[in-house]
Amino acid sequence: MxxxxxxxxxxxxxxxxxxxxxxxxxxxxxxxxxxxxxxxxxxxxxxxxxxxxxxxxxxxxxxxxxxxxxxxxxxxxxxxxxxxxxxxxxxxxxxxxxxxxxxxxxxxxxxxxxxxxxxxxxxxxxxxxxxxxxxxxxxxxxxxxxxxxxxxxxxxxxxxxxxxxxxxxxxxxxxxxxxxxxxxxxxxxxxxxxxRIRDDIWFKLWGNLSFNPVSALTGGTLEQIAGDPATRAVVRAMMVEGQAVAEALGVRFSLDVDKRIEGAAEVGAHKTSMLQDLERGRAMEIDALVGVVAELGALVGVETPTVDCVLALVEQRAALAGCYSRPA
Structure with missing residues (x-):
């Protein structure tokens, strides 16, 4: 083979x-x-x-x-x-x-x-x-x-x-x-x-959608973001919005949002890939992890205000660092 x-x-x-x-x-x-x-x-x-x-x-x-x-x-x-x-x-x-x-x-x-x-x-x-x-x-x-x-x-x-x-x-x-x-x-x-491979894609994306951009904006590790009530609330809101988009497309989630957040927290002092890319001046996966969720939300008629807000912030953060080009 x-x-x-x-x-x-x-x-x-x-x-x-x-x-x-x-x-x-x-x-x-x-x-x-x-x-x-x-x-x-x-x-x-x-x-x-x-x-x-x-x-x-x-x-x-x-x-x-x-x-x-x-x-x-x-x-x-x-x-x-x-x-x-x-x-x-x-x-x-x-x-x-x-x-x-x-x-x-x-x-x-x-x-x-x-x-x-x-x-x-x-x-x-x-x-x-x-x-x-x-x-x-x-x-x-x-x-x-x-x-x-x-x-x-x-x-x-x-x-x-x-x-x-x-x-x-x-x-x-x-x-x-x-x-x-x-x-x-x-x-x-x-x-x-x-x-149902799309269920698996979304289950992993669920954490990446939220923890990755928040970490790039704050510099926090998974346990720091999940352990702070304010940033945890932002992450949770993004995940709830992402779940609503996915379910509108027929996706099924096997775990509830709070258990998914706890699972990320248990990984500990880990820097997300998006934060690592930002620190090393590499291209950041903003579109495939965050931007596309906003696009899908608009497609299915599900509002994603927290996702949209964090997306705008991380796009500018990455663009100013030379790690991202905003869509035309």
Missing amino acids: KVCIYGAGAIGGYLGVLLAEAGAEVTLIARGPHLAAMREKGLTLEIDGGVRTARVSATDRPAEAGPQDYVVVTLKAPSLPQVAEDLQPLLGPSTAVVTAQNGIPWWYFHAHGGPYDGRPLERVDPGGRLWRLIPPERCIGCVVYPATELVEPARIRHTYGNRFMLGEPDGSRSERVSALSRLMLAAGLKAPVRP
């Missing part, structure tokens, strides 16, 4: 090592010192108190890899439109694209059913460009839960978690998603095929 990991950073590299050990023919798309180090000495994974090194094919030229069975995209959402053209040589007639990213994906309304079926989302796919270049029929949803860190070029540290929730947009248990699940299970990962 040929698998290409596009964006082989911490999560992508972790996945690449384990899939290679499970027998897949893995190619990692990376660049810079990380790519040079992988080519020289392989890719090392610190996990479960030990160290494992895999010799994998690594390149910054997708054409060198050629068509794949699966392309697993582990880039952050703002980066994908920039590489959609470069990804084309990896796509054969039956190649599946696995969107292992946070937030609402561009294919969200593909095979959704109802009045919004087939509708692109402007916040995550301006002008429908991704819809055209990476047709949603190719896509498999993937919700990522492991925590990993790129400690130095070609060396990744796994902290916790091994779940990758998989699902077809139409809810079917297709052979392609089943085969991918079997491969990931052979690699020691939990990779269930979920019949």
Whole structure:
């Protein structure tokens, strides 16, 4: 089975090592010192108190890899439109694209059913460009839960978690998603095929929608935000609004909002990815985590005043830091 990991950073590299050990023919798309180090000495994974090194094919030229069975995209959402053209040589007639990213994906309304079926989302796919270049029929949803860190070029540290929730947009248990699940299970990962992948997307988004932008505005960790009554109230209001939007789209939540907040608080002194990106001057995932929820709220007629307010603030904070360009 040929698998290409596009964006082989911490999560992508972790996945690449384990899939290679499970027998897949893995190619990692990376660049810079990380790519040079992988080519020289392989890719090392610190996990479960030990160290494992895999010799994998690594390149910054997708054409060198050629068509794949699966392309697993582990880039952050703002980066994908920039590489959609470069990804084309990896796509054969039956190649599946696995969107292992946070937030609402561009294919969200593909095979959704109802009045919004087939509708692109402007916040995550301006002008429908991704819809055209990476047709949603190719896509498999993937919700990522492991925590990993790129400690130095070609060396990744796994902290916790091994779940990758998989699902077809139409809810079917297709052979392609089943085969991918079997491969990931052979690699020691939990990779269930979920019949309602959008429920899983929203459950993770629920926390990212709220804690991420509030952390970027305050500098607070998860426990600090949840432990302060004022910021906790802001987060809760955003989550309640997001839940109302999701439920208007047919999503079901398996936990109530206060238990979801407690779960985030228990993670402790953790900086969200959006805060880390702001501190490091990197592009921030505002559109896929927050802006799209406001867009969906307007679409379904659910008001999102707290989301809208925090969105405006974090957009300006990020734009002034050079980490975000506001939509035209």
